[in-house]
Amino acid sequence: xxxxxxxxxxxxxxxxxxxxxxxxxxxxxxxxxxxxxxxxxxxxxxxxxxxxxxxxxxxxxxxxxxxxxxxxxxxxxxxxxxxxxxxxxxxxxxxxxxxxxxxxxxxxxxxxxxxxxxxxxxxxxxxxxxxxxxxxxxxxxxxxxxxxxxxxxxxxxxxxxxxxxxxxxxxxxxxxxxxxxxxxxxxxxxxxxxxxxxxxxxxxxxxxxxxxxxxxxxxxxxxxxxxxxxxxxxxxxxxxxxxxxxxxxxxxxxxxxxxxxxxxxxxxxxxxxxxxxxxxxxxxxxxxxxxxxxxxxxxxxxxxxxxxxxxxxxxxxxxxxxxxxxxxxxxxxxxxxxxxxxxxxxxxxxxxxxxxxxxxxxxxxxxxxxxxxxxxxxxxxxxxxxxxxxxxxxxxxxxxxxxxxxxxxxxxxxxxxxxxxxxxxxxxxxxxxxxxxxxxxxxxxxxxxxxxxxxxxxxxxxxxxxxxxxxxxxxxxxxxxxxxxxxxxxxxxxxxxxxxxxxxxxxxxxxxxxxxxxxxxxxxxxxxxxxxxxxxxxxxxxxxxxxxxxx
Amino acid sequence: xxxxxxxxxxxxxxxxxxxxxxxxxxxxxxxxxxxxxxxxxxxxxxxxxxxxxxxxxxxxxxxxxxxxxxxxxxxxxxxxxxxxxxxxxxxxxxxxxxxxxxxxxxxxxxxxxxxxxxxxxxxxxxxxxxxxxxxxxxxxxxxxxxxxxxxxxxxxxxxxxxxxxxxxxxxxxxxxxxxxxxxxxxxxxxxxxxxxxxxxxxxxxxxxxxxxxxxxxxxxxxxxxxxxx
Numbered sequence: 039x040x041x042x043x044x045x046x047x048x049x050x051x052x053x054x055x056x057x058x059x060x061x062x063x064x065x066x067x068x069x070x071x072x073x074x075x076x077x078x079x080x081x082x083x084x085x086x087x088x089x090x091x092x093x094x095x096x097x098x099x100x101x102x103x104x105x106x107x108x109x110x111x112x113x114x115x116x117x118x119x120x121x122x123x124x125x126x127x128x129x130x131x132x133x134x135x136x137x138x139x140x141x142x143x144x145x146x147x148x149x150x151x152x153x154x155x156x157x158x159x160x161x162x163x164x165x166x167x168x169x170x171x172x173x174x175x176x177x178x179x180x181x182x183x184x185x186x187x188x189x190x191x192x193x194x195x196x197x198x199x200x201x202x203x204x205x206x207x208x209x210x211x212x213x214x215x216x217x218x219x220x221x222x223x224x225x226x227x228x229x230x231x232x233x234x235x236x237x238x239x240x241x242x243x244x245x246x247x248x249x250x251x252x253x254x255x256x257x258x259x260x261x262x263x264x265x266x267x268x269x270x271x272x273x274x275x276x277x278x279x280x281x282x283x284x285x286x287x288x289x290x291x292x293x294x295x296x297x298x299x300x301x302x303x304x305x306x307x308x309x310x311x312x313x314x315x316x317x318x319x320x321x322x323x324x325x326x327x328x329x330x331x332x333x334x335x336x337x338x339x340x341x342x343x344x345x346x347x348x349x350x351x352x353x354x355x356x357x358x359x360x361x362x363x364x365x366x367x368x369x370x371x372x373x374x375x376x377x378x379x380x381x382x383x384x385x386x387x388x389x390x391x392x393x394x395x396x397x398x399x400x401x402x403x404x405x406x407x408x409x410x411x412x413x414x415x416x417x418x419x420x421x422x423x424x425x426x427x428x429x430x431x432x433x434x435x436x437x438x439x440x441x442x443x444x445x446x447x448x449x450x451x452x453x454x455x456x457x458x459x460x461x462x463x464x465x466x467x468x469x470x471x472x473x474x475x476x477x478x479x480x481x482x483x484x485x486x487x488x489x490x491x492x493x494x495x496x497x498x499x500x501x502x503x504x505x506x507x508x509x510x511x512x513x514x515x516x517x518x519x520x521x522x523x524x525x526x527x528x529x530x531x532x533x534x535x536x537x538x539x540x541x542x543x544x545x546x547x548x549x550x551x552x553x554x555x556x557x558x559x560x561x562x563x564x565x566x567x568x569x570x571x572x573x574x575x576x577x578x579x580x581x582x583x584x585x586x587x588x589x
Numbered sequence: 590x591x592x593x594x595x596x597x598x599x600x601x602x603x604x605x606x607x608x609x610x611x612x613x614x615x616x617x618x619x620x621x622x623x624x625x626x627x628x629x630x631x632x633x634x635x636x637x638x639x640x641x642x643x644x645x646x647x648x649x650x651x652x653x654x655x656x657x658x659x660x661x662x663x664x665x666x667x668x669x670x671x672x673x674x675x676x677x678x679x680x681x682x683x684x685x686x687x688x689x690x691x692x693x694x695x696x697x698x699x700x701x702x703x704x705x706x707x708x709x710x711x712x713x714x715x716x717x718x719x720x721x722x723x724x725x726x727x728x729x730x731x732x733x734x735x736x737x738x739x740x741x742x743x744x745x746x747x748x749x750x751x752x753x754x755x756x757x758x759x760x761x762x763x764x765x766x767x768x769x770x771x772x773x774x775x776x777x778x779x780x781x782x783x784x785x786x787x788x789x790x791x792x793x794x795x796x797x798x799x800x801x802x803x804x805x806x807x808x809x810x811x812x813x814x815x816x817x818x
Contacts, residue, residue, distance in 0.1 A: 265635055273752055280745055
């Protein structure tokens with residue numbers, strides 16, 4: 039592992055070692071990007087895609103937050119409002135949150151972190167990006183053509199029989215994008231099983247890998263169920279086969295079961311990779327081994343498994359039996375345990391460490407606070423009696439935004455900042471970055487904390503006309519959203535700026551451990567000059583917590 | 590059947606060039622086979638949604654399902670089951686021949702498998718047409734021939750029949766095309782490096798689709814025949 043790999047004199051002239059060649063400057067043609075099988079380039083393609091969708095979904099949010107400034111309808115009419123929140127939900131969930139961390143950071147880092155040259159199936163990886171974009175194009179077309187108004191949940195029979203909007207096209211888009219998610223999961227599972235470098239045992243894997251492995255399991259097991267559910271809705275809508283419509287003898291609750299069987303685990307598809315990023319950030323900026331490595335690793339798997347057993351907590355008021363409700367309630371409480379283990383262990387890691395408050399860590403600390411609030415309010419919702427009161431109110435909206443935006447987006451931004459020097463070879467302006475991180479935190483809380491209060495006071499979600507008494511809190515929320523919107527634009531600007539004007543990044547700007555920091559920034563096309571042989575544990579920082587007693 | 594899989598390097602036509610990102614052939618072989626198995630897991634979950642819907646409605650309308658099941662032709666269902674089981678045998682023989690480097694022979698078996706698959710699809714579409722002419726296709730608002738008290742539940746059964754066997758048939762079509770992609774180069778002795786591996790992986794898929802039918806057949810055709818015959 040020499041710091042500056044030099045061409046060995048023994049290398050034959052036919053195989054020159056290009057020290058300065060990297061995956062970015064290997065070729066400049068459009069074709070070399072659109073037909074690339076390099077996981078790092080595909081990660082960049084995904085980065086462009088998810089960023090586009092993030093700002094599109096954000097634009098919808100800006101519009102309805104503007105509408106919600108006043109209790110009356112003044113900006114949009116109710117049908118447009120329905121389309122706006124539907125679009126926001128569909129784009130943010132299926133086209134941003136689900137792919138964001140796995141397909142961008144995961145794609146880039148999974149092979150490098152385990153010491154491989156690429157994912158197991160590079161062409162499949164490229165195909166999944168194309169599927170993602172084709173699904174996205176369908177959704178964009180729906181947006182332009184007139185929208186869809188079912189909510190991202192597509193509840194039947196409204197979606198299968200009554201809605202006159204572009205349900206089918208949206209369904210096709212999500213169906214196709216689902217396969218991109220499945221293929222990514224498949225690729226990760228096979229890669230982690232079969233492609234690890236010599237010496238990279240399971241318990242030497244970075245926790246980022248563990249959480250991506252757990253995420254991949256959910257993608258593999260959950261997403262096909264979403265696919266068949268969408269197909270059944272399409273069969274009902276298109277061919278008139280009665281599955282969900284009670285008029286045709288079907289059962290709308292069956293749709294909810296099938297839908298949430300995917301869509302609750304999907305929450306963990308969104309947050310588990312964020313937890314993986316979180317572990318990396320906390321370790322790197324406290325220069326410390328993650329406290330209780332194995333517990334954190336197993337907690338990822340526990341979340342993946344338990345995540346499949348809690349879907350019924352979305353249906354406490356849907357006519358599900360009381361017994362089923364109790365079981366789902368208890369299981370939902372249980373899943374708080376592995377989540378709490380992670381939060382405590384990150385905190386303990388910071389507690390014993392030498393902490394540097396660089397931008398990625400600011401995001402990570404924000405994550406810990408916001409995820410904790412999001413998680414604890416999840417317990418309110420898992421309690422049946424409380425859920426009846428707050429079901430379908432802004433309390434739920436605030437809860438899942440604390441998890442998905444406060445958790446996933448914070449970690450995503452933290453991860454983008456942390457690995458930006460590795461991905462691009464450039465350093466970003468630290469002052470601006472810290473400022474935006476704080477601004478995101480402030481804007482986020484101002485946007486969503488009032489929504490807890492609104493929900494608890496009884497304001498239902500998905501209405502654009504509300505009681506005048508709710509206005510103050512709604513104005514606070516909209517004000518927060520505008521701050522948050524600006525705070526998201528900042529990184530976009532200075533990161534783009536850094537591509538041209540940023541200082542060149544060394545191989546390891548943070549002094550972090552992990553295989554990705556042993557290779558140049560940006561890495562060469564095959565990641566490593568020579569395949570690394572791993573003889574150390576994960577997060578082996580000098581003077582850090584002693585390793586757990588090895589078995 | 591597992592012997593060829595255990596000794597992937599035996600095949601004389603198979604001294605393949607290892608793809609750039611793998612260390613050796615064994616790693617590539619293992620990764621590809623594992624990849625297909627993982628894909629089949631996703632398929633199990635995909636069909637699982639259909640089976641869940643079936644279970645829910647069968648337990649809700651047990652009698653209507655048993656009665657509606659009578660309208661399916663058990664003879665053709667049985668014929669198709671035999672056809673598919675035989676195709677799994679020829680598929681397995683094809684994989685074995687490919688691993689032994691008998692390219693032509695592998696192509697013959699693949700061709701036979703495709704033929705059997707096509708025969709299955711032919712029978713299936715004959716059955717569909719028959720249902721359509723009988724007025725038992727509850728699709729696109731077509732008139733439904735049966736008007737008894739449990740007509741709604743019978744419609745659901747036949748709807749599920751079309752949905753489940755339709756999705757299965759779609760998998761069969763993909764399988765036949767997939768085999769064709771390997772049978773032709775095998776016949777021309779141009780299977781290339783790793784050809785046996787590709788055929789083995791296609792075989793895994795084929796056996797899986799066969800297995801789905803093994804479950805579909807009793808669920809759809811054989812509900813409580815003893816009570817009615």
